[in-house]
Amino acid sequence: MEDVVSPAQSLSKIKHIILVLSGKGGVGKSSVTTQTALTLCNMGLKVGVLDVDLTGPSLPRMFGLENRSIMQSREGWLPVSVKVPVSCKGSLSVVSLGFLLDDRGNSVVWRGPKKTAMIKQFITDVAWGELDYLIIDTPPGTSDEHISLAEQLRWCKPDGAIIVTTPQNVAVADVKKEINFCRKVELNILGIVENMSGFICPHCAECTNIFSSGGGKRLADQFSVPYLGNIPIDPRFVEMVENQGASKPSLAELYKDSSLFEIFQLILRKVLDQNHPPRV
Amino acid sequence: MGLVLGNVENSGMPPEYELEHPKAEHCPGPESENAGKGDACNGCANQSVCESLPKGPDPDIPAIVENLSNIKHKVLVLSGKGGVGKSTFTTMLSWALSADEDLQVGAMDLDICGPSLPHMLGCVNDVVHESNAGWTPVYVADNLATMSIQFMLPEDDSAVIWRGTKKNALIKKFLKDVNWDYLDYLIIDTPPGTSDEHITINKYMKDSGIDGALVVTTPQEVALLDVRKEIDFCRKAGIKVLGLVENMSGFVCPGCKGQSQIFKPTTGGGKGLCAELGIKFLGSVPLDPRIGKCCDNGESFLDAYPDSPASEAVLQVVESLRDAVGDL
Numbered sequence: 086m087e088d089v090v091s092p093a094q095s096l097s098k099i100k101h102i103i104l105v106l107s108g109k110g111g112v113g114k115s116s117v118t119t120q121t122a123l124t125l126c127n128m129g130l131k132v133g134v135l136d137v138d139l140t141g142p143s144l145p146r147m148f149g150l151e152n153r154s155i156m157q158s159r160e161g162w163l164p165v166s167v168k169v170p171v172s173c174k175g176s177l178s179v180v181s182l183g184f185l186l187d188d189r190g191n192s193v194v195w196r197g198p199k200k201t202a203m204i205k206q207f208i209t210d211v212a213w214g215e216l217d218y219l220i221i222d223t224p225p226g227t228s229d230e231h232i233s234l235a236e237q238l239r240w241c242k243p244d245g246a247i248i249v250t251t252p253q254n255v256a257v258a259d260v261k262k263e264i265n266f267c268r269k270v271e272l273n274i275l276g277i278v279e280n281m282s283g284f285i286c287p288h289c290a291e292c293t294n295i296f297s298s299g300g301g302k303r304l305a306d307q308f309s310v311p312y313l314g315n316i317p318i319d320p321r322f323v324e325m326v327e328n329q330g331a332s333k334p335s336l337a338e339l340y341k342d343s344s345l346f347e348i349f350q351l352i353l354r355k356v357l358d359q360n361h362p363p364r365v
Numbered sequence: 366m367g368l369v370l371g372n373v374e375n376s377g378m379p380p381e382y383e384l385e386h387p388k389a390e391h392c393p394g395p396e397s398e399n400a401g402k403g404d405a406c407n408g409c410a411n412q413s414v415c416e417s418l419p420k421g422p423d424p425d426i427p428a429i430v431e432n433l434s435n436i437k438h439k440v441l442v443l444s445g446k447g448g449v450g451k452s453t454f455t456t457m458l459s460w461a462l463s464a465d466e467d468l469q470v471g472a473m474d475l476d477i478c479g480p481s482l483p484h485m486l487g488c489v490n491d492v493v494h495e496s497n498a499g500w501t502p503v504y505v506a507d508n509l510a511t512m513s514i515q516f517m518l519p520e521d522d523s524a525v526i527w528r529g530t531k532k533n534a535l536i537k538k539f540l541k542d543v544n545w546d547y548l549d550y551l552i553i554d555t556p557p558g559t560s561d562e563h564i565t566i567n568k569y570m571k572d573s574g575i576d577g578a579l580v581v582t583t584p585q586e587v588a589l590l591d592v593r594k595e596i597d598f599c600r601k602a603g604i605k606v607l608g609l610v611e612n613m614s615g616f617v618c619p620g621c622k623g624q625s626q627i628f629k630p631t632t633g634g635g636k637g638l639c640a641e642l643g644i645k646f647l648g649s650v651p652l653d654p655r656i657g658k659c660c661d662n663g664e665s666f667l668d669a670y671p672d673s674p675a676s677e678a679v680l681q682v683v684e685s686l687r688d689a690v691g692d693l
Contacts, residue, residue: 108479108524110447110557115587140558141445141591192445192559192594194601197529200560225447225557226478227524228532254661255452259479261522269526284616288623295616295627295654297661320627323585327631 092241092364093209095161099133099216100363102243103275103356104234106267108259110225112251113280115143116322118222121247123340124349126175130217133164135207136181137234138224139200140193145183149329149336155184160212168335177337180211197229204230208237225259227266235270244361245273247313251281252300264308275356276311277301284318292317311359313352319345426572429540432499433573436471436548438690441566441578441604445591447557449583450612450650452481453660454679455554458579459486460665461683463509468549471502473539474513475566476556477532478525483515487663492516499544512543529561536565549692557591559598567602576690577605579647582638583613584630589638596642607689608647610682611635616652617674627652647685650678 096102105118115138122132136144145151148167156163164178182193182203195203213219224230246267250260260277267274279301283292295318305312322345329336340346391405400406401416409415433439442455455472463470474482483489483503491503493516502510514525514535527535545551556562567575578599582592592609599606611634616627630637639646653675659666667676687693 110449110479111583111588112448140560141447141594143587143590146587146590189590190593190597192597192601194559194564194598196561196564227526228478229528229561232526232528251448253657255481255484255657256448258484258522259481262479262524265522265524266526269524284625284627286618286620286623287625288618289621291618291620293616293619293654295652296657297654318627320625320629323587323629323631327586327629 090240093237095209095211095213096219096241097365099213099219100365101217101361102219102221102238102241102364104221104223104238104243104246104272105249106223106231106246106263107225107249108227108261108263108266109250109256112249112256112260113316114225114249115147115222117247117249117278117280117316118220119144119147120322120340120345120349121353122177122218122220123337124346124353125218125220126169126177126337127173127341127346129174131176131215132178133213133216133219134177134179135211135219135221136179136183137204137207137221137230139182139195139203139230141224142181142183144179144181144222147326148177148179149326150179151183151189153184155180158212161210163212167337168331170335170338170341173337178213180207200229201233204233205237208234227262231266235272242364243272244356244359245275247275247356248277248310249280250277250301250304251296252279252294252298253296254300256296257300257304260304261308264304264310274308274310275359276313277305278313278352279315281318282315311355313355314348316345316348316352319343423569425537425541426569429537429569430573432541432543433545433551433570436545436551436573438549438576438692439551439553439570439574440576440607440686440690441553441555442581443555443563443578443595443599444557444581445559445593445595445598446582446588449581449588451557451581452476452485452554453656454579454581454610454612455482455552456485456660457665457667457679458552458683458686459509459511460667461680462550462552463506464667466508468508469547470509471545471548471551472509472511473543473551473553474511474515475536475539475553475562477514477527477535477562479556480513480515482511482554483513485660485663486511489515489521489663496544499542500538501544510545510548512539532561533565536562537569540569559594563598563602567604571603575604577607579607579686580609580644581612582609582635583628584611584626584634584649585628586632588628589632589635592638593642596644606644607686608645609635609639610647611649613652614649619654645685645689647682648678650675650682
């Protein structure tokens with residue numbers, strides 16, 4: 086394996102890099118990534134989002150960009166930009182393998198080496214331009230994609246990783262493995278978010294802990310990492326994702342008015358207060 | 366003393382050759398007679414590795430066929446998406462089938478980086494033993510055996526930081542050297558995605574015959590999107606799709622009995638997808654918070670709450686599945 090000793094040129098104007106990780110699938114890595122990006126963007130920051138889930142890319146769907154594609158320029162691949170409200174000073178752009186597929190139902194049946202090569206291209210060949218934050222969404226597990234990312238980012242001084250879990254023990258057990266992975270590759274952990282923590286019944290406003298509760302907090306205590314907060318299940322987020330569109334209000338606008346925005350501001354406040362110095 | 370991972374790495378792992386670079390376009394394949402000699406091979410970074418590989422079919426495949434020859438039905442549980450309930454469903458399926466004392470059931474966990482079956486079957490602390498007959502799986506009941514990497518980890522929460530090649534070698538070992546004995550059903554739980562584990566299981570089991578795949582999804586489009594890819598994979602790999610189950614569809618509030626759709630089927634849900642792709646729809650299983658609790662405690666949900674609508678739905682799916690593999 087060739088050594089990556091200096092950070093890629095493509096990342097040279099990016100101030101902060103954050104990874105979103107979880108050992109478990111379907112805990113909401115992509116929705117946490119999406120919401121982190123939306124929140125930072127609504128704070129007036131320039132945000133880029135990189136989707137390294139190659140066999141199951143969800144971000145194009147999340148940002149309503151399913152028919153878009155990546156353009157090539159002299160500087161490299163141009164990320165797809167997301168519409169933001171006029172009043173918002175921030176910007177939002179996305180890169181995902183989903184943009185390179187002909188048909189949304191096509192499967193990407195790749196073994197490790199091919200995935201590794203793709204990730205390397207994503208890190209080195211994208212012309213992100215100036216960004217305040219680059220958020221990297223990952224697939225579940227601790228395998229090829231994660232090892233490759235760790236190798237590529239080794240010298241890039243990322244701020245660290247936000248770890249996502251759901252409350253039940255079975256999920257926490259997998260997430261523990263991910264934390265041990267971070268320790269092994271010396272990736273800083275910014276904190277743990279507990280997603281799908283309770284569902285508020287729209288009929289009677291009673292909160293049911295569908296996937297039990299408290300797993301994230303216990304995990305944070307056990308590994309002495311910061312606990313960033315919990316996010317309830319809110320079917321309205323999915324509605325928002327479905328309701329965005331060219332002629333309709335942008336996702337960033339819809340999101341600003343939702344109750345989740347407040348929750349996420351609190352979560353990200355805890356991350357931003359850690360005051361990681363900008364990389365550049 | 367059972368096996369721990371240290372041993373697995375040092376002894377008895379079948380040789381696997383790693384291509385360090387992605388394959389070239391029009392690659393004849395590292396197993397082909399022309400490996401390293403084709404037009405596409407000129408300039409490919411893998412050329413020298415490919416040329417020196419042993420040619421022809423993998424000599425271990427006959428051994429795998431032999432080892433699996435006493436297994437009547439082999440069913441894969443698949444989903445492109447993570448966290449939709451593949452392991453939960455594998456577990457419930459295993460409990461449901463093994464409730465019939467005449468059936469011998471095995472559950473194999475192919476999720477190397479995030480094994481969940483041992484937690485859900487309540488046998489996390491068990492270990493695998495090695496004898497001259499091979500690796501003995503862990504028996505949860507007289508007629509229910511299971512195998513997972515979790516049984517070999519030095520610590521409960523050790524991370525398995527492996528690239529694909531190493532995972533493939535372990536999967537091969539699971540197929541070739543686990544002494545399942547006679548089984549009516551082998552249910553194989555898989556990780557999300559369409560990558561190494563999936564390609565490998567298909568490659569090694571093709572000759573012993575896979576009955577088909579049970580595809581699990583949740584109702585929202587973000588999940589269906591990935592599940593479509595998995596079905597596309599099944600088609601490419603020639604795996605028959607036995608049917609699709611929609612999990613987590615609908616939730617009944619225990620307080621007011623009001624129904625809500627937590628993961629909204631905005632595009633028709635699992636049923637719509639089945640109609641679109643011409644797949645059999647096996648049923649929908651509603652969310653029940655007690656399912657998660659039972660999985661956390663390693664208990665059988667079907668035994669603990671036989672009256673739950675979820676239990677009834679699962680049993681119905683099991684019936685249709687047995688029907689689909691021609692067992693009833």
